[in-house]
Amino acid sequence: MAAVVIKELCIGCGVCSQMCPMQAISVRVKTAHVDTGRCNDCEECVFACPNGAITL
Numbered sequence: 834m835a836a837v838v839i840k841e842l843c844i845g846c847g848v849c850s851q852m853c854p855m856q857a858i859s860v861r862v863k864t865a866h867v868d869t870g871r872c873n874d875c876e877e878c879v880f881a882c883p884n885g886a887i888t889l
């Protein structure tokens with residue numbers, strides 16, 4: 834598994850990218866993208882997102 838971004842809810846704020854301990858999230862064109870090969874399922878991004886835009 835890996836974190837999944839719900840594109841319709843993501844505003845591209847970058848908070849998840851800052852919180853991710855694996856540097857697995859990048860923000861491109863105002864939407865977060867998860868590098869599934871790096872994600873370790875820690876859920877930090879899920880708790881950090883102000884819009885509820887990431888799930889596992």
Ligand code: SF4
Pocket residue numbers: 838842843844845846847848849850860864865881882883884885886887
């Ligand atoms: S914290 Fe949430 S809204 Fe902000 S870039 Fe990440 S997924 Fe998108």
Ligand code: SF4
Pocket residue numbers: 835836852853854855856857858867871872873874875876877878879
């Ligand atoms: S679950 Fe953890 S490792 Fe995976 S993208 Fe979110 S913060 Fe990064």
